Amino acid sequence: MANFDEVKCSMIQHGWCSHQPDRWSRFLSLEHLRYLSEINRSTFNHNSHSRCGEAEWCIANQVNSNNYVTRHVRADCDCQMIGVPIKDVADIIVHGGVPLVSIKTDKKTGQLTLRVKRRTLFSRYTAISHVWSDGLGNFCDNKLPLCQLQRLRGYLEKLPPSLSGTVEQFDSPFTSLYSRIFLGKSNVFWMDTLCIPNGVASDGLKMRAIKRMATTYAAAAQVLVLDAELQQHQIQGSPENEVLARIIGSNWMSRSWTFQEGALGVNVFFQFKDTTFYPIPKWCKAEVDHAPKRGVNSPSIGSSDETINSALYNVLWMQLRHDWKSYTTVGRISNDSTLSLRFLQSCQDLMSSSWRSNRAYKRKTTYDEGRVPQLVEMWNEFGYRATSMAEDTHIIIANLLDLYSHDVMGLSTKIERMQAMLLSFEFLPLSLFYNTGPRCEDLQNRWLPIEPSKSLMVCHPLLQRSPDGYRLLDSKGPDCRPLILLTNSNIAGKGTFYVKATGQVENFHACVSCEEKHIAPPPGTISSCILIERNSEASSYDLSRGALLWVTDIRNGPDSVEELRTMYCCPVQIRKPSPTPESQGGR
Numbered sequence: 206m207a208n209f210d211e212v213k214c215s216m217i218q219h220g221w222c223s224h225q226p227d228r229w230s231r232f233l234s235l236e237h238l239r240y241l242s243e244i245n246r247s248t249f250n251h252n253s254h255s256r257c258g259e260a261e262w263c264i265a266n267q268v269n270s271n272n273y274v275t276r277h278v279r280a281d282c283d284c285q286m287i288g289v290p291i292k293d294v295a296d297i298i299v300h301g302g303v304p305l306v307s308i309k310t311d312k313k314t315g316q317l318t319l320r321v322k323r324r325t326l327f328s329r330y331t332a333i334s335h336v337w338s339d340g341l342g343n344f345c346d347n348k349l350p351l352c353q354l355q356r357l358r359g360y361l362e363k364l365p366p367s368l369s370g371t372v373e374q375f376d377s378p379f380t381s382l383y384s385r386i387f388l389g390k391s392n393v394f395w396m397d398t399l400c401i402p403n404g405v406a407s408d409g410l411k412m413r414a415i416k417r418m419a420t421t422y423a424a425a426a427q428v429l430v431l432d433a434e435l436q437q438h439q440i441q442g443s444p445e446n447e448v449l450a451r452i453i454g455s456n457w458m459s460r461s462w463t464f465q466e467g468a469l470g471v472n473v474f475f476q477f478k479d480t481t482f483y484p485i486p487k488w489c490k491a492e493v494d495h496a497p498k499r500g501v502n503s504p505s506i507g508s509s510d511e512t513i514n515s516a517l518y519n520v521l522w523m524q525l526r527h528d529w530k531s532y533t534t535v536g537r538i539s540n541d542s543t544l545s546l547r548f549l550q551s552c553q554d555l556m557s558s559s560w561r562s563n564r565a566y567k568r569k570t571t572y573d574e575g576r577v578p579q580l581v582e583m584w585n586e587f588g589y590r591a592t593s594m595a596e597d598t599h600i601i602i603a604n605l606l607d608l609y610s611h612d613v614m615g616l617s618t619k620i621e622r623m624q625a626m627l628l629s630f631e632f633l634p635l636s637l638f639y640n641t642g643p644r645c646e647d648l649q650n651r652w653l654p655i656e657p658s659k660s661l662m663v664c665h666p667l668l669q670r671s672p673d674g675y676r677l678l679d680s681k682g683p684d685c686r687p688l689i690l691l692t693n694s695n696i697a698g699k700g701t702f703y704v705k706a707t708g709q710v711e712n713f714h715a716c717v718s719c720e721e722k723h724i725a726p727p728p729g730t731i732s733s734c735i736l737i738e739r740n741s742e743a744s745s746y747d748l749s750r751g752a753l754l755w756v757t758d759i760r761n762g763p764d765s766v767e768e769l770r771t772m773y774c775c776p777v778q779i780r781k782p783s784p785t786p787e788s789q790g791g792r
Contacts, residue, residue: 209235212242220247221454222254222263228589229453232523237516244450249434252338252456261659262591263459266338269593276340278352288348289399293321298410303421304400305330305393308358317351319399324424331361332425333396334466334473336456337593339433347399360429360476361392365483394429395421415597416611419469419604428470429481432457439478445503446510448482449517458524461592465601468526484521524586529579577632580606581664587657598656602626619655620645627653628670635666635677635687638752639738639776648727652773660750660776674770688737691756691769714780717753727772732756734771737779749779 207215212235213226219242226238233241252265277284289306297304303324310317324330335341341353349357401414422428432455440448452475457463467473474481504510583605592598599622603610608626616622624645627633642658644651665685668675679686715735737751758770 207235207239209238212238215242217254218247219243219245220250220254222265222459223258224263224589225454225459229520231585232520233516237513240446240513241450241454244447244454246434246451246454249437250456251433262589264591266336266456266460267591267593268337268342270344273337273342273344274340275343275348275350276353277350278356282350282352284351286346286348287317287319287351287354288346289319289321291347291402294347294400295402295407295410297321297323298402298414303395303414303417305395306399307393308354308361317354319354322393324395324421328393328424329391329426330393330395331364331391332422332428332466332470333357333394333431334422334428334457334463334470335396335431336433336460336463338456339431341396341398341431343398344403347401347403349398357394357431358392360431360481361394364427364429364474364481391426395425412614415600416614419465419610422466422469423471425470427472427474428466430457430463430467430473430475432475435475435477437478440482441479444510446514446517448477449484449514449521452482453517453520453524459590461587461590461598461601464586464590465604467524468529468605470525473525484518484525523582526582576606576630577634577667578664580630581634581636581662584657584662588659588661599623599626602657620647620650620653623655624650624653631670632678633668633670633675634662634664635668635736636660636662636738637668638736638773639750641776648724649772651724651775685739687739687751689769690735690737691759692733692735715751715753715777716780717775717777724774726755726774727757729757730755730772731758733774734769735777751777751779753777 209226209230213223216226216238217223221241229241230238254263254265257263257265275286289304294304304321305324305328307320307322308317309320341349343349397418402410434455435451435457438451452458457467472483472485474483504514583602587598587602592601599619600610600614603613603622603626606626606629608629613622613625616625627637637654638652640652640654640658640660640662642660643655645653645655663685666687667678669678677687734754734756735751736754738749753774753776754769754771755774756769756771760768760770
């Protein structure tokens with residue numbers, strides 16, 4: 206039986222990015238990954254992943270505005286470029302609206318033209334989601350080739366006219382009106398290439414339009430995914446598992462903007478060569494009769510293929526974030542703390558008068574506890590997604606965390622934006638302290654990340670913000686409760702060291718990166734403290750990660766619980782306990 210490394214090698218040989226085996230191993234078993242390795246993508250994928258192994262994430266789909274070429278349907282086609290009336294688009298955006306496009310054919314000349322109208326409360330439209338490396342973008346003009354627009358019109362005309370199987374069953378004036386307005390056939394669409402002004406003179410309008418993208422996709426009747434690899438594959442008669450595997454492995458699944466578009470879109474359709482694939486019926490008890498899923502061969506009940514099918518569907522469900530779309534309850538967090546750990550960093554310092562007067566740290570909702578899982582999922586997903594424009598990352602994060610992206614992007618630096626967004630939460634996961642990605646260099650705020658990284662974030666334990674810092678809340682179970690080791694001396698500044706819990710035999714070998722070990726502790730530091738994350742899959746705190754903290758005070762807290770007041774230093778890696786050293790040391 207092949208091991209993980211062999212499966213990974215097979216996936217790479219078949220055209221998969223070298224980052225994808227590690228990414229999907231978080232959700233899929235080795236058996237399921239082995240199935241993915243049998244799907245040959247090399248014949249469909251026009252982008253090479255040869256340099257991805259040297260990068261932090263997949264870079265095969267990065268684009269450069271200086272040499273970008275808008276593609277035709279066929280390489281030998283040289284049809285004319287058709288654009289939208291840009292003055293109408295600009296006028297709609299200036300007055301706070303969202304432009305929608307329709308494709309028309311002039312009755313006299315037979316020429317294809319694009320018309321623009323403003324979105325209204327009753328607009329029913331399709332939002333197009335695509336990867337710019339596929340050639341459907343345009344950095345110079347709001348134009349697309351005639352052949353691409355003709356093909357797009359064909360796609361739109363074949364989309365189902367209704368996504369409801371119940372409304373029309375009731376005979377009343379209201380449902381009749383509802384059906385005509387919301388469930389009728391519509392070829393109106395929104396697409397960034399046509400609806401976001403380009404050019405230096407349009408920078409202000411461009412940013413306005415980009416900041417409205419969240420509402421654009423959330424309000425769309427459906428989102429149509431155009432991925433060049435999927436558009437080359439015919440699914441009539443194909444195994445359903447193969448269709449799911451190709452969607453999961455598509456370039457569309459590796460981009461940051463498409464994460465937002467898939468998460469916010471209520472109904473997401475995937476365009477293949479012969480038809481669109483709509484996965485929702487598989488998740489619903491009552492399938493939608495019109496859903497374009499016919500022709501795909503589902504696995505037999507009870508077969509091994511059905512097990513793979515369920516696993517792949519679960520991954521697709523998570524990637525489209527349908528649990529966010531159906532979120533109705535907010536979990537409560539226990540305030541009963543059996544251990545107390547305060548971080549000296551003052552929230553008043555973080556939220557200075559300039560911060561408090563800025564709307565950026567205010568949330569649109571009050572469901573703070575329920576947003577923690579959303580933050581965690583967003584963080585973990587962004588570790589495997591990329592965008593060609595680095596500054597776009599914080600806009601997407603703000604939108605997905607229900608923040609005012611306009612105010613967040615009004616801040617000048619990445620760390621200010623990330624700080625504002627994280628301070629919008631009363632509760633934060635402790636696993637932020639284990640982040641080995643780029644962080645703030647300011648001594649007071651070293652725990653603040655600049656952007657998401659591949660350091661996995663988990664929901665528990667939690668930190669709760671208080672007037673003078675953050676308090677570590679009691680964990681919901683022993684499996685996620687961290688081990689807190691208070692050392693007898695200041696070990697900050699050492700590269701590797703051994704620590705041992707009082708009364709315990711095993712030692713913990715902690716390792717600090719070269720960049721972190723030269724950090725000088727702040728004045729008043731009396732000792733050091735190490736947090737070690739509990740690995741729920743292991744029987745001990747081994748092969749784990751942790752954080753090194755500076756201890757500035759030790760006092761008795763509520764209920765006679767010893768309270769440590771600390772400041773964050775850096776993340777540490779915890780290696781398997783070594784029986785050799787007898788006591789704490791350093792080198």
